[in-house]
Amino acid sequence: MKLSSAVRLAAVAAACAISPVHAQSGGWEPTKSVEFIVPAGTGGGADQMARLSQAIIQKHNLMKQPLVVVNKPGGAGAEGFLYVKDAKGDPHKIIITLSNLFTTPLATGVPFNWRDLTPVAMLALDQFVLWVNAESPYKNAKEYVAAAKSAGAGKFKMGGTGSKQEDQIITVALERQSGAKFTYIPFKGGGDVAVQLVGKHVDSSVNNPIEAVAQWRAGKLRPLCVFDEKRLIYKEKVTDKMAWSDIPTCKEAGVDMDYLMLRGIFMPGGVTDAQRDYYVELFKKVRATPEWKEFMARGAFNQTTMTGNEYRDWVAKTEQRHRELMKEAGFLAK
Amino acid sequence: MAEITSLLHGFGVALSPFNVMLMFVGVVLGVIIGVLPGLGGANGVAILLPLTFTMPPTSAIIMLSCIYWGALFGGAITSILFNIPGEPWSVATTFDGYPLAQKGRAGNALAAAFTSSFVGALVAVILITFLSPVVAGFALRFGPPEFFSVYLLTFCAFVGMSKGQALKTITSMMIGFALAAVGLDTVTGQLRLTFGFTELLKGFDFLIAVIGLFGIGEILLTLEEGLAFKGARAKINVKVVLETWRELPRYWMTSLRSSAVGCFMGIVPGGATPASFMSYGVAKRFSREGEKFGTGQVEGVVAPETAAHAAGTSALLPMLTLGVPGSPTAAVLLGGLLIWGLQPGPLLFQEQTEFVWGLIASMYLGNIAGLIVVLTCVPLFAAILRIPFAIIAPVIIVICAIGAYTVHTSMFDVYLMLVFGVAGYVMRKLDYPLAPLVLALVLGDRAEDSFRQSMLLSQGDLSVFFSNALVGGLTGFALVLLFWPVLAAGLRKIRGG
Numbered sequence: 001m002k003l004s005s006a007v008r009l010a011a012v013a014a015a016c017a018i019s020p021v022h023a024q025s026g027g028w029e030p031t032k033s034v035e036f037i038v039p040a041g042t043g044g045g046a047d048q049m050a051r052l053s054q055a056i057i058q059k060h061n062l063m064k065q066p067l068v069v070v071n072k073p074g075g076a077g078a079e080g081f082l083y084v085k086d087a088k089g090d091p092h093k094i095i096i097t098l099s100n101l102f103t104t105p106l107a108t109g110v111p112f113n114w115r116d117l118t119p120v121a122m123l124a125l126d127q128f129v130l131w132v133n134a135e136s137p138y139k140n141a142k143e144y145v146a147a148a149k150s151a152g153a154g155k156f157k158m159g160g161t162g163s164k165q166e167d168q169i170i171t172v173a174l175e176r177q178s179g180a181k182f183t184y185i186p187f188k189g190g191g192d193v194a195v196q197l198v199g200k201h202v203d204s205s206v207n208n209p210i211e212a213v214a215q216w217r218a219g220k221l222r223p224l225c226v227f228d229e230k231r232l233i234y235k236e237k238v239t240d241k242m243a244w245s246d247i248p249t250c251k252e253a254g255v256d257m258d259y260l261m262l263r264g265i266f267m268p269g270g271v272t273d274a275q276r277d278y279y280v281e282l283f284k285k286v287r288a289t290p291e292w293k294e295f296m297a298r299g300a301f302n303q304t305t306m307t308g309n310e311y312r313d314w315v316a317k318t319e320q321r322h323r324e325l326m327k328e329a330g331f332l333a334k
Numbered sequence: 335m336a337e338i339t340s341l342l343h344g345f346g347v348a349l350s351p352f353n354v355m356l357m358f359v360g361v362v363l364g365v366i367i368g369v370l371p372g373l374g375g376a377n378g379v380a381i382l383l384p385l386t387f388t389m390p391p392t393s394a395i396i397m398l399s400c401i402y403w404g405a406l407f408g409g410a411i412t413s414i415l416f417n418i419p420g421e422p423w424s425v426a427t428t429f430d431g432y433p434l435a436q437k438g439r440a441g442n443a444l445a446a447a448f449t450s451s452f453v454g455a456l457v458a459v460i461l462i463t464f465l466s467p468v469v470a471g472f473a474l475r476f477g478p479p480e481f482f483s484v485y486l487l488t489f490c491a492f493v494g495m496s497k498g499q500a501l502k503t504i505t506s507m508m509i510g511f512a513l514a515a516v517g518l519d520t521v522t523g524q525l526r527l528t529f530g531f532t533e534l535l536k537g538f539d540f541l542i543a544v545i546g547l548f549g550i551g552e553i554l555l556t557l558e559e560g561l562a563f564k565g566a567r568a569k570i571n572v573k574v575v576l577e578t579w580r581e582l583p584r585y586w587m588t589s590l591r592s593s594a595v596g597c598f599m600g601i602v603p604g605g606a607t608p609a610s611f612m613s614y615g616v617a618k619r620f621s622r623e624g625e626k627f628g629t630g631q632v633e634g635v636v637a638p639e640t641a642a643h644a645a646g647t648s649a650l651l652p653m654l655t656l657g658v659p660g661s662p663t664a665a666v667l668l669g670g671l672l673i674w675g676l677q678p679g680p681l682l683f684q685e686q687t688e689f690v691w692g693l694i695a696s697m698y699l700g701n702i703a704g705l706i707v708v709l710t711c712v713p714l715f716a717a718i719l720r721i722p723f724a725i726i727a728p729v730i731i732v733i734c735a736i737g738a739y740t741v742h743t744s745m746f747d748v749y750l751m752l753v754f755g756v757a758g759y760v761m762r763k764l765d766y767p768l769a770p771l772v773l774a775l776v777l778g779d780r781a782e783d784s785f786r787q788s789m790l791l792s793q794g795d796l797s798v799f800f801s802n803a804l805v806g807g808l809t810g811f812a813l814v815l816l817f818w819p820v821l822a823a824g825l826r827k828i829r830g831g
Contacts (some may be wrong), residue, residue: 042380042662048669053378055387055673069380071745074536075525077516082532108525109520110535158792163523186370186480186520186789190669195658199790201477208674214657214679294675325368331523 016162028274030065030092037095039080041073044189045126045208045299046098049263052295056286063282067212076162078101078110085116087268091275094120097168099261101315102322107164109333114319117266119311120279123287125260125302128170128206128227129247133197134220141253142223144204145178153181159193159202162186166329169322170227170259172329177257197221208261210299211240225250227259232300244300260302262318264311280307337464344691347392348699356397357696361704364404368420369412371545371737375405375421376662391674391693398670399650399693400700402663403455406606406646407708410639411715414440416730418549422540423606423642425772426614427638428548430627430634437630441574441716442581445709448591449582450636452705454644457593459697460471460601462651468684470655473601478787479798482598483808485781488608489613490816492773502766510774513538514782521786533746542738542747543754549734549766550755553727555762574716575709585633590618591636596644603652605661606645611773613641619818647697654682654690671734699754 010154036054037247040046051067057063072080077100083281084095101114130141138144148156160167165185171184185202187193190211197212205212206227215221226232226247234244250257265283267276286292287305296303306314326332339464367378379398386394409421412445414431427447434443461469476484481763493503517537528534582589592613599609617637618627627634647660657678659665671678685692687825718726738751761768800806814821 042666042669043377048672051383052671052673057386058384059387071380072536072742074742075528076523078532079536082535105521110525110532153791163519163521163525168523183790183793185787186523188520189665189789191658194654195474195656196477198656199474199477214677214681217677218680220680295673298672298675298677 006264019062024059028091028272028278028280030063032092033066033068033272034063035093036067036069037069037080037084037093038069039073039077039095039100040071041189042071044265045210046096048210049123049295050096052291053283053286055130056289056291057282059288059291060285062285072113075108075110076104076165078104078108078112081105081112081117084266084268085112089270090268091271093268093280094279095266096123097264098126099169099322101262101266102220102319103169103331105327106322106326107331107333111318114315115322116269118269118271118276118306119315120267121283122262122264122304122306122311122314123283123302124263124296126208126231126263127300127302128166128259128261129209129212130174130204130224130227131194131197131207131212131216132204132224132248133248134222135200136203136222136226137250138222140248141250144224145174145180145255148180148182148203154183156180156182156204157185157194157202157203158182159185159187159281161188161190161193164326164329166259166261167324169331170257172331173257173259174255177255178326182324195219208299209244209301213267213298213300222273225253225255228302229258232302234295234297234300244332248321262315264300264315270288337342338689340702341463341692341695344686344693344695345699347688347692348396348695353393353396353692353696354699354703357400357700357703358707360397360400361407361700361707364401364406365408365708366404367401367412368405368408370740371412371418371420371549371734373737373740375402375543375661376666377740378405379663379666379670381672383666386670387673389593391671391676394670394674394690395667395693396696396700397688398667399696400703402646402667403700403704404707405663406449406455406643407448407704409642410451410635411444411708414443414447414635415715415718417552418550418730418734419544419813422544422776423610423646424612424638425544425548425607425769426638426642427635429614429638429769430629430631433628433630434632434635439630440719441712442578442632443635444712444715445575445578445582446582446632446635447639448705448708448712450580450592450640451643452701454593454596454640454642455588455647455697455701458597458647459643459694459701461597461648462697466651466655469601469651470680473603473656474657475804476602477782478791479782479801479805480808481602481604482788483799483805483812484602485608485777485784486810487808487815488604488612488615488777489773489781490812491612491619491791493770499765501768503770506611506766507770507774507798510771512527512665513543513771514775514778517779520779520783521790533744537779538775539741540748540772542751543775543803544673544772545734545738546751546754547758547761547772549730550752551728551758551762551768554728554755554759556723559607572641572713575712578816581632585697588621588633588637589640591616592640593644596641596646597648599641600645600648600661602643603658603661603664605814606642606649607776609645610638610642611769614638614781615815619815635649647701649695650693654678654693655680674788676768699828717737 038047038050087093158171193205194212232244237243409424412418412420413424413427417432419425431443595613596609618624652658653664659668737746750793799809
């Protein structure tokens with residue numbers, strides 16, 4: 001046995017002995033600081049989740065090496081994905097994804113695919129809710145869509161984040177379901193969209209719960225329906241009268257459409273199973289903390305989690321669904 | 335008044351020894367972050383955010399917001415000493431700050447910059463204290479057409495500034511617009527002008543262009559001119575602060591105007607960078623000594639610094655009341671609020687009284703702490719200019735390279751910075767102004783987005799820019815400023831008979 005590998009083995013053994021927590025992770029653990037890539041800007045949903053994870057890991061001492069959050073938002077996240085794709089075999093990089101894992105390569109033709117990466121774990125799914133201004137007369141999704149339809153094509157304005165991404169995909173799917181035609185106005189961030197809706201510059205939005213909840217509680221916005229198959233599980237009152245669980249699903253409201261956004265962790269391709277399992281375990285511990293649970297409730301997340309083959313299959317299926325939805329909408333890159 | 339009581343209570347919260355210590359730590363860290371080009375307030379706050387996770391929210395926001403104040407102060411230092419803006423909003427400070435340093439008045443320029451930053455912040459904090467509900471409602475009236483008219487106003491306030499070489503100004507601005515168009519287009523979701531290079535996906539970052547054009551370009555020029563900083567004669571004396579203070583009251587009108595511009599741009603939220611440009615342009619237009627701007631006028635430092643700090647401070651107002659960040663740093667702080675379990679938005683002021691008023695009180699105290707820290711260091715900063723060029727130049731280049739690297743942690747950006755450096759040198763040799771390029775690069779894509787969003791809203795009807803009193807007034811004012819030289823000449827002719 002060569003000396004260097006003997007030393008390394010001894011080091012690993014020592015590490016396992018010191019910390020029983022890491023012993024379960026199959027022997028591998030990071031040997032230097034880990035980069036946590038966010039393929040989106042600072043302050044957005046993915047960024048918040050990444051920084052919360054970082055804070056939880058630090059507070060509960062879940063990792064010996066530091067975890068550093070790095071934003072690489074260029075080209076709708078393509079910058080971050082290409083960076084991780086090029087780091088093949090590097091176990092010291094992880095990336096949190098949103099729907100741009102699928103939409104960016106499909107819409108822009110930038111050469112990457114989730115198959116270039118190693119799926120680690122699904123952390124949660126983010127919901128979408130159809131919102132209108134609280135002063136508007138529409139009490140449910142059916143009324144609103146009917147009004148949009150009878151007003152004529154393009155008269156109602158839907159605000160959303162980015163172009164050819166999840167918000168616009170939902171809008172197009174909603175149009176196909178209902179026959180109404182909206183003018184879609186893309187903005188840079190979800191918070192901007194919520195305020196534009198409060199200021200009545202647009203008629204509706206499909207903000208994530210966490211982007212619009214403050215305005216809802218203040219009585220400025222009204223949720224019409226949630227784009228999921230089941231109602232939200234959070235029964236605690238958010239406003240005086242309503243809890244998240246009181247919002248009907250869009251299907252109940254007569255608009256048969258569901259869409260959820262992946263919040264999941266990937267690694268570069270070509271890493272070993274032991275390396276992947278280390279992060280699977282790590283995020284399992286993160287999810288078990290009270291801070292994480294509180295964050296889930298505040299943002300009304302769908303707490304489905306998956307790992308291993310189940311996760312891989314889910315990602316493959318979801319990619320196919322995006323391909324179909326975007327093809328119908330005419331968003332595929334030529 | 336209820337606000338006064340709440341504010342006094344807030345001072346009680348903010349003045350605990352632990353919080354005061356955090357305030358000074360934050361300010362010093364912030365100044366360092368502000369001095370390093372590239373490592374902006376947003377990055378700095380993001381890096382330190384997890385540290386605050388275990389603190390009480392009020393202490394955490396006090397420390398982080400003090401980093402923000404520190405960065406606002408610190409950005410001016412390298413602008414004045416080396417013509418390298420440490421932060422985007424201090425680009426306009428270089429226009430008169432650096433000439434002042436070259437004349438041996440670096441101390442005055444620094445003292446003026448810090449003092450007017452403080453004045454700007456103070457005006458903004460008073461506004462936040464007493465008028466936040468009213469002002470928050472005002473921000474809601476801003477849709478895409480209103481935003482476009484604000485950007486148009488910034489361009490128009492600035493464009494007539496350079497005299498004589500209209501063609502060169504326009505060329506420079508058009509290059510800026512072209513660079514701003516590279517990368518992902520928000521409205522269509524398509525990549526533009528990347529020519530298949532993945533490095534160009536993220537577009538040209540304003541900071542890298544500025545570090546190269548100003549910093550590296552300046553070093554190249556100095557190399558050619560005989561390896562000496564002209565500012566070496568700078569007085570190193572605490573008296574310089576008092577001397578500057580005696581001079582400042584003369585510019586009260588500029589301060590007032592710049593504070594107003596800054597607060598307006600912060601609340602809208604247009605941001606600190608456009609505010610500083612707009613304020614400089616407006617001050618030049620309306621000052622009695624406007625002709626001399628750019629040659630080293632203290633007034634030319636007062637205007638952008640007051641506005642930048644007023645905007646930077648009032649940018650926290652839409653964040654707290656609406657949950658919309660007025661600046662990139664505010665965006666990170668917003669994420670922090672959520673992590674600490676607070677919900678920014680209309681109810682924050684009612685539900686988290688202690689937090690909100692603690693924060694507002696810390697805005698007063700943090701700025702005082704910041705002013706003390708930076709003013710006592712003025713002689714020290716000015717002394718840097720006495721270091722021989724042969725030693726300081728390599729240090730500056732290294733700092734610039736680190737700065738360019740930290741923007742996106744990418745080596746490509748460092749090479750890009752060098753290319754911009756050469757471009758900056760050539761442009762200055764050929765007498766092309768750099769400011770219009772920088773302004774177009776920082777505001778070009780935002781102006782374009784809001785214009786195209788407006789066109790989507792109005793279905794292609796340009797009259798949307800005159801559709802109500804607010805947007806019509808802004809657009810009208812912009813056009814008046816743009817054609818002011820022509821109008822003024824016309825008026826003179828009529829009067830002259």
